[in-house]
Amino acid sequence: MKELKSLIQEIKDRRPRPVYFFHGEEPYFMDVFSDYLEEHLLLEEEKGFNQTILYGKELKVDALVEQLKRFPMMSEYQVVIVKEGQHLARTVDQLQAYIENPLPSTILMVNYKGKKLDKRKKLYKALAKSGFLFESKKLYESEISAWLSRRSKEKGLQCSPKAVALLVEYLGTDLSLIENELEKLRLAIGEGKPVDAQQIETYVGISKDFNNFELKKALGEKDFGKAGTILNYFASNPNAHPMVVTLGFLHTYFSQLSRYHALSDKSAPAVAKALRVNPYFVKEYQIAARHYPLKKLSGILQELRRIDGLSKGVGASGWPARELYKELMLCFTR
Structure with missing residues (x-):
């Protein structure tokens, strides 16, 4: 989120806006900004009288507005941060009058998590017009690898493409979880040090040998012995490998x-x-394509959908994990 860096720079330059209203489905970006504002705008000795943290579940908008209209004590600003602001959904429109004429010495931050503010609301229009509204969007799965790679560099880590792939496969699209694991790696390995698959296994707990990434590679190379070993491991650990x-x-x-x-x-x-993959992995796709012509791929995709149905009880029920993994292996070896 390039806009996030710009907003943080405003705080660094002591040019804060009177209102920051974050809404959207990705909590990570709003948490990053909220935490930065909480930590850096006021001096420690100013925070006791001039920084207030409120929670939407326990808050009435009229009480919030009253707080916003107070003047700071021995400080240039007072900071009011509303966490879990989505719980104000029914009454949040009552903020409109304040948004249209905010107090310059009050800095309001609202975290409206998990949903977007209704565009039809007058509050939405007032926030958008004044430049106080910021949407925290979920990244697409195809964007996660690039984001993780950039974030790791910002933390001084040198993650190999394989290390990035392992982290994405294991951690998914949860940016907060990814952030925590990268911080864990930074503390364990140190800045400027390379991060490889072995270190991922040691410090994050992802097996470098038994994971979907290695399964994909084995199947692409038609190394069915290795693929079978990985699937047997998955079948023995179904909770860890759904x-x-x-x-x-x-x-x-x-x-x-x-x-x-x-x-x-x-x-x-x-x-x-075209495939939205790291160039490092293109050779694997070139090798796999020689092993799997289009007709074979069509059959495999159909079988994967069938097994997915079986795993969810479609057409039959009670299939144990081990039997499903056997069916999965057969769809490549038939």
Whole structure:
């Protein structure tokens, strides 16, 4: 979120806006800004009288407005941060009059998490017009790897492409969780040090040998012995390796291989851009495409959908994890 960096710079330069109203589905970005504002705008000796943290569940808007209209004591600003502001949804419109004429010495931050403010509301229009409204958007899955790679560099870590892939596969799209694990790596390894798969296994707890990333690679190379070993491990640890996650991961991979066959330009840069993968992994797709022609891929994708149905009780019920993983292996070896 480039806008986030710009907003943080405003705080650094002591040019805060009187209102910051964050809404949207991604809590990470609003938490980053809220925490920065809480920590850095006021001096420690100013915070006791001039910084107030409120929670939407326990808050009435009229009481909030009364707080906002107070003047700071021995400080240039007072800071009011409303966390869990989404719980004010029914009464939040009552803020409109204040938003249209905010007190310059009060800095209001509202975290309106998990939902967007209704565009039809007068409050939305007032916030948007004044430049006080900021949408915290969820990143697409295809954007997570690039974001994680940038964030790790900002923390002084040198994550290899494989390390990034492992972290994304294991941590998913939860940016707060990713942030915590990167911080854990920074503290354990130190800034400026390379991060590889072995360190990921040691400090984050992701097996470098038994994961969906290694399963995908083994299947792409038609190393069915290794793939079978990984699937047997998954079957023995179904809670740590949910079938639904593996099926989704493999469906994405084999769908990408189908798109690869349709590309007219199969150069590494073109493939990386079209499939939204790191150029480091393009060779794996080139190898896999030789093993899986389009007709074979069509059959595999159909089987993956069938097994997904079985795992959810469609057409049959009570399939144990081990039997489902056997079915999964058969769809590649038939």
